[in-house]
Amino acid sequence: xxxxxxxxxxxxxxxxxxxxxxxxxxxxxxxxxxxxxxxxxxxxxxxxxxxxxxxxxxxxxxxxxxxxxxxxxxxxxxxxxxxxxxxxxxxxxxxxxxxxxxxxxxxxxxxxxxxxxxxxxxxxxxxxxxxxxxxxxxxxxxxxxxxxxxxxxxxxxxxxxxxxxxxxxxxxx
Numbered sequence: 001x002x003x004x005x006x007x008x009x010x011x012x013x014x015x016x017x018x019x020x021x022x023x024x025x026x027x028x029x030x031x032x033x034x035x036x037x038x039x040x041x042x043x044x045x046x047x048x049x050x051x052x053x054x055x056x057x058x059x060x061x062x063x064x065x066x067x068x069x070x071x072x073x074x075x076x077x078x079x080x081x082x083x084x085x086x087x088x089x090x091x092x093x094x095x096x097x098x099x100x101x102x103x104x105x106x107x108x109x110x111x112x113x114x115x116x117x118x119x120x121x122x123x124x125x126x127x128x129x130x131x132x133x134x135x136x137x138x139x140x141x142x143x144x145x146x147x148x149x150x151x152x153x154x155x156x157x158x159x160x161x162x163x164x165x166x167x168x169x170x171x172x173x
Contacts (some may be wrong), residue, residue: 019070070094
């Protein structure tokens with residue numbers, strides 16, 4: 001009888017999934033928030049409900065569009081496995097391109113809501129800021145966790161910080 005042994009996840013496979021994990025986490029957060037937004041929109045005045053739905057849809061589309069560059073860079077890169085494991089450039093590049101997409105998209109969403117919806121500017125800004133912070137924080141936390149997990153798989157015995165040195169001034173001690 002043949003025994004099946006589980007193969008450990010190779011760091012190269014995990015490396016290619018980091019931005020995709022961020023994209024999935026943002027999508028799940030957006031869907032949960034969209035459900036709460038839909039419930040809230042049913043309970044408030046139609047003017048505020050329109051604002052909540054518009055900002056929810058716009059913010060979600062912006063966040064998903066911002067996550068695509070990193071996922072696509074990782075999916076289509078052609079590098080040797082050894083170099084790919086220690087290389088965070090695709091994740092970093094994808095994230096910063098995503099930040100630019102978020103910035104431009106958020107400004108466009110604010111302008112669109114300001115001209116199309118009868119809500120006050122403070123309401124629009126507050127709704128957009130809440131979505132921006134929640135979706136961006138979700139992606140940053142997911143990316144940090146995935147990179148940390150990848151680092152522990154790549155070099156499990158390696159200490160990345162020397163606890164005997166001063167964190168404020170490394171030349172002391």
